[in-house]
Every structure is written in C-alpha cells, then in structure tokens.
Amino acid sequence: MGTGEWEVRGEDMIICRCMEVAVKEVVEAIRLGADSFDAVKRVTRAGMGLCQGRTCQHLIERLITEETGLKTGELQPISIRPPLRPTALKNIAGMKT
Numbered sequence: 530m531g532t533g534e535w536e537v538r539g540e541d542m543i544i545c546r547c548m549e550v551a552v553k554e555v556v557e558a559i560r561l562g563a564d565s566f567d568a569v570k571r572v573t574r575a576g577m578g579l580c581q582g583r584t585c586q587h588l589i590e591r592l593i594t595e596e597t598g599l600k601t602g603e604l605q606p607i608s609i610r611p612p613l614r615p616t617a618l619k620n621i622a623g624m625k626t
Contacts, residue, residue, distance in 0.1 A: 544592075545585040547578020555589055559596040565605040566590055579615055582607070 540553035550573045558572040566582065569575055569589050576582030576589070586607065594601055 544588050545573075545575035545578065547580050547584070548574045548576075550575040550585075552592065555592055556596060559593055564593060564597055564599065566593070566607050567605065569593070581615075 540551065540556065542552045543549055544552050544555055554573050555569055555575060558569050561572070563569045563572050566576065566586055566589055570577060570582070575585055582589075590601065590604055593599065593604060
C-alpha cells in the first residue's frame with residue numbers, strides 16, 4: 530500500500546462515521562448494482578452526513594473499484610449540490626446575530 534492510501538478492513542468497520550454506515554452495507558449495495566458514489570449514497574445514506582462525503586467518499590470509491598473491477602477514472606463523478614459546506618439557516622435567511 531502506497532503513501533496516502535487507506536486500507537479498508539473488516540466488514541463491520543464503520544466507513545461513514547457521520548451516518549454510521551458499515552463496510553458490509555456499502556459492499557452489499559455495490560453487489561446489488563450501485564456502481565458510483567452517488568448510487569451507494571442513495572442506497573445506504575453514506576455521504577449524507579455533516580461532512581457530505583468528504584471523509585468517506587474515497588474509501589467508498591475504493592470499495593467500488595475493488596468490487597466491480599472498474600478503474601478510479603471510470604467511476605462517475607459525484608454530483609455536487611450547493612451548499613458544499615454545512616451552512617447555518619440563519620446565514621441563508623440573512624439573519625444577523
């Protein structure tokens with residue numbers, strides 16, 4: 530394993546800390562046909578937490594490549610919807626504190 534690469538171990542390991550999604554849930558979704566981060570997100574809710582996938586996206590994409598045989602460059606790019614960072618409702622509403 531090269532520098533900067535993460536290894537995913539154990540099916541009970543939590544891969545998405547925000548939504549408490551385990552490796553086995555992601556692998557099951559992939560085996561049922563989820564072949565992109567967005568597809569896995571729709572099935573498992575991984576990547577829908579506070580960090581919006583910034584923590585788990587690369588790990589999930591690695592599992593997708595391992596399970597499907599696709600190369601990283603062949604994966605569909607994620608669809609980004611604003612806001613990209615968590616935003617307080619008071620900021621959206623223009624309220625002053």
